[in-house]
Structures are given as structure tokens and as C-alpha cells.
Amino acid sequence: MIALEEKFLVNILYRPESELLNGVDINNINFEKLITLTSGHLMLPALFFNIQKKKASYLFPEDFIAYTKNIYAINKARNEILLEEAKELSELLVEHNIKHIFLKGTALLLSNVFEDIGERMIGDIDFIVQGKDEEKIKKVLEKNKYSSKKPVGLLRLFRHRHLPKTTHKNKIIAIEPHLKLLNPRYRCTFNTKRLINYFNEGLETIKTPSTSFLFDHCVYNFQINDHGFINAKHSHRSIYDIYKLDCKSSLTTKNIKKDIYVKHFFINIEKFNIFNLQLPSSFWSIYHDKCLRILMFIFIKILTVNERYSNKILILIQLLINNELRKRALNKIRIHYHHKTLLNYTYRWLIG
Amino acid sequence: MKEDSKDLTEKAPYGITRKEALQKMGKYAAFTVMGTFVILNPKKAQAQSADPVDPDPVLDDPGADDPGGATPPTPPGWGG
Numbered sequence: 001m002i003a004l005e006e007k008f009l010v011n012i013l014y015r016p017e018s019e020l021l022n023g024v025d026i027n028n029i030n031f032e033k034l035i036t037l038t039s040g041h042l043m044l045p046a047l048f049f050n051i052q053k054k055k056a057s058y059l060f061p062e063d064f065i066a067y068t069k070n071i072y073a074i075n076k077a078r079n080e081i082l083l084e085e086a087k088e089l090s091e092l093l094v095e096h097n098i099k100h101i102f103l104k105g106t107a108l109l110l111s112n113v114f115e116d117i118g119e120r121m122i123g124d125i126d127f128i129v130q131g132k133d134e135e136k137i138k139k140v141l142e143k144n145k146y147s148s149k150k151p152v153g154l155l156r157l158f159r160h161r162h163l164p165k166t167t168h169k170n171k172i173i174a175i176e177p178h179l180k181l182l183n184p185r186y187r188c189t190f191n192t193k194r195l196i197n198y199f200n201e202g203l204e205t206i207k208t209p210s211t212s213f214l215f216d217h218c219v220y221n222f223q224i225n226d227h228g229f230i231n232a233k234h235s236h237r238s239i240y241d242i243y244k245l246d247c248k249s250s251l252t253t254k255n256i257k258k259d260i261y262v263k264h265f266f267i268n269i270e271k272f273n274i275f276n277l278q279l280p281s282s283f284w285s286i287y288h289d290k291c292l293r294i295l296m297f298i299f300i301k302i303l304t305v306n307e308r309y310s311n312k313i314l315i316l317i318q319l320l321i322n323n324e325l326r327k328r329a330l331n332k333i334r335i336h337y338h339h340k341t342l343l344n345y346t347y348r349w350l351i352g
Numbered sequence: 353m354k355e356d357s358k359d360l361t362e363k364a365p366y367g368i369t370r371k372e373a374l375q376k377m378g379k380y381a382a383f384t385v386m387g388t389f390v391i392l393n394p395k396k397a398q399a400q401s402a403d404p405v406d407p408d409p410v411l412d413d414p415g416a417d418d419p420g421g422a423t424p425p426t427p428p429g430w431g432g
Contacts, residue, residue: 032383039385067380074392121391 002271005034012047013236014243014274017054031064041236042121048072049119076118079109082173083117086110086125089175090205093129096140099199100207102127103178103217107208113244121237124165128178130199134163137177141166146175161225181217182224215250216262218242223261230297234268243274253278260292 002010008024015022038047048068051057057065086106093100102110105122114120129137148164162178198209209217222238223229242251249255256266256277266277267289319326 035380035383036385039388042387042391044388063378064380067378071388078392123391
């Protein structure tokens with residue numbers, strides 16, 4: 001069952017001007033609910049852009065249009081700064097011979113995927129560097145006054161997905177240097193061969209992956225890193241990215257059925273009828289998918305618990321052998337004891 | 353109720369009441385999910401994954417959605 005407001009949002013975002021009111025009675029739309037729904041998906045700027053593009057402002061109250069226009073304008077100004085800062089960052093990395101590729105929202109914006117720069121809401125500048133450059137990039141960023149409030153743990157079983165979010169006091173947008181695309185337990189699912197090929201192509205500024213790579217990363221990032229697969233949910237920001245990528249080679253039934261993550265991404269959004277794909281609808285295929293999903297869920301849970309306890313054991317070993325770390329841990333306990341939150345904190349840490 | 357109305361009229365240090373702020377932003381601001389403002393406000397967006405009071409190198413893991421941090425986890429999908 002799709003809420004009326006969501007039906008209307010889907011029509012505005014993905015359908016032509018003549019189909020905006022398909023299955024929707026405009027008198028029954030609750031515009032406050034529409035704002036909550038759209039902002040929850042970080043889609044207010046895209047909504048305003050599409051209202052203007054499809055000349056649909058007569059369907060909305062005046063203050064609704066004024067409000068979304070404000071949000072769109074602020075977002076557009078912010079994205080202009082983001083592009084400038086991404087270019088500056090890229091030049092800095094090239095100067096120090098660090099090969100890098102922009103990812104996610106920044107890559108989409110740099111690849112001109114969107115008709116308008118203000119459509120997409122972006123939190124930070126994501127980019128990936130090679131594992132061998134981890135120490136180098138840390139030094140370059142530190143030397144150039146980028147700082148993070150959250151240092152990296154000293155000892156880990158696997159390489160981190162990304163370094164801590166880093167900021168510069170004279171810059172607006174935070175940056176997030178990635179070392180891997182996905183968390184360790186999922187790394188076997190996404191083939192990164194293409195990414196290695198991009199790194200082999202040579203050093204250049206403002207490098208972005210191909211649209212088919214962006215398509216795959218968008219799906220896997222939402223399904224895995226944002227827990228879309230486990231929670232069987234959808235995100236209009238990811239759907240809109242894919243819609244705008246217009247990647248015909250990736251939007252084939254064969255490609256969509258290639259693995260459970262991609263398939264379930266499209267099964268979850270099939271009800272909106274955006275991409276016109278022929279997905280399995282027989283009883284057995286649905287039953288098979290559900291069983292597979294439960295098995296995957298159990299498998300991922302086991303891996304998660306396993307990884308969590310391995311990390312805790314590693315921390316304990318570190319505390320035994322590293323004096324400096326032990327001092328910092330004791331300091332932590334002292335602060336929390338002072339704020340009378342030690343028990344609560346310890347409990348939360350233990351249940352992880 | 354009394355506390356609420358006091359809350360709305362209480363002057364903030366920078367000279368604007370919450371009621372005035374809400375009026376200025378329009379009624380839809382109250383229905384907007386916080387994530388939108390966090391992204392649009394750069395300083396908040398920068399701080400969203402950091403613990404400003406007590407950064408913890410021992411227990412926090414930057415690549416694993418803050419499993420041991422003192423701050424509540426960031427809702428998924430707020431990044432780039």
C-alpha cells in the first residue's frame with residue numbers, strides 16, 4: 001500500500017507532465033506529510049526542481065513553493081561550493097601524486113548526471129584512494145590543516161572502509177577519504193576490478209567512474225552500507241540517482257537479476273513502476289527470494305557478531321600491550337565517571 | 353502549557369525567539385526531517401559524525417558506524 005503523498009511524490013519526480021495526477025486526488029494530499037516524507041528522503045530540492053520543470057506549481061500552496069524554493073536555493077549554493085572545494089582537493093592530491101576517484105553524490109555532480117546542480121543533497125565529498133596511499137594521504141591532509149575529531153583505531157583485522165570524516169577550518173564541506181567501497185564482510189559481493197582499472201589509467205584531477213560503475217555503487221551502497229537490504233526499505237535519493245544515470249546497459253532484466261542485492265533493490269521499488277522491469281512474480285520465485293533473504297540475513301548476522309567480538313578482543317590485547325592506549329582508555333573512564341554515565345556507556349559499548 | 357509558552361517566548365542570546373524563528377522559516381519547517389537541516393547547515397554536517405566532547409581513539413571505529421561511541425548512530429544515508 002503506497003501512501004497518497006508518496007504516489008504524488010513519485011509522479012512529480014519520475015513521470016511526465018501529463019501524468020502528474022495519475023492515481024492521485026489532489027484535494028486529499030496532506031502537504032505537511034508530503035514535506036516530512038520528501039525531507040526524510042533528502043529530496044526537497046529535487047521536488048522543487050521538478051515542480052518548476054513540469055510547471056506544476058499550481059497544484060501546491062504558495063507557502064509550500066516558497067519554502068521548497070528556499071531549501072533548493074540554499075542547497076544549490078552549497079553544491080557550488082562543494083564543486084569548488086572538490087576541485088581544490090583534487091589539485092592538492094595530484095600535486096602529491098595520490099591517485100583518487102570521486103564517489104557517490106560528488107561523482108554524480110561532477111559527471112553532470114543532473115540537469116541542475118541544486119537537485120541533489122550531498123553531505124560530504126567522498127573519494128577513494130588506493131590502500132597503499134593510506135599513510136600518504138593522512139600526512140598530506142594533516143600538513144594542509146585538515147583535521148578529524150575521530151582518530152582511526154590502531155589495530156584492525158581489516159582495512160577501514162573510510163578514514164574519519166575530515167574538515168578544514170576555512171572550508172565548508174567535510175571530506176571522507178575511502179580506502180574500500182564496502183565494509184569488510186561484504187567485500188566479496190562487489191567486484192572492484194573496474195575500480196583498479198580506473199586507478200591504472202593514470203593521475204588526473206576530477207576523476208569519476210563510468211556511469212555503469214556509479215549505478216552499481218549506488219545500489220550496493222544503499223543496500224549494504226545504508227542497510228537497505230536487511231531492512232527491505234527504499235530511498236528516493238538512490239532511486240532518483242539511478243533514474244538520472246539513465247544507464248541502459250545496467251537497467252536490463254539480466255543485470256538486475258545478477259545478484260540478490262541488486263534484485264531486491266528493484267523488487268522493493270517495483271510497486272512505484274518507475275523502470276518497467278520484468279521481475280519474478282510467480283509464487284515459487286517469491287518464496288525462493290524470501291528464503292534466500294532469510295539465509296543471507298542469518299549469515300550476515302553471524303559475520304557481524306564474529307567481527308564485533310574479534311574487534312573487542314583486539315582492543316583488549318591492545319590495552320594490555322600499549323601503555324599510551326591504556327592511559328587514554330583510563331582517561332575515558334575518568335570522564336564518563338565524572339559525568340555519571342560510565343555504567344550506561346560501558347553497557348552500550350558491551351552490547352555494541 | 354505554561355512552560356511551553358515560556359519556552360516559545362524566551363529570548364535566545366542572539367535575540368530571536370523560537371516563535372519568531374518558526375514564523376520566519378514558515379510552518380513547513382516544523383514538518384521537515386532534521387537530516388535536511390543537518391546537511392544544509394555545514395557546521396552541523398561537519399560535526400555529525402564526530403564526538404566534540406570526548407573523541408575516543410580506543411573504542412570508536414570510523415568505518416563501522418560508531419559502534420562504541422557515546423553519540424547515537426547517524427541515520428543511514430546522510431552522507432554523499
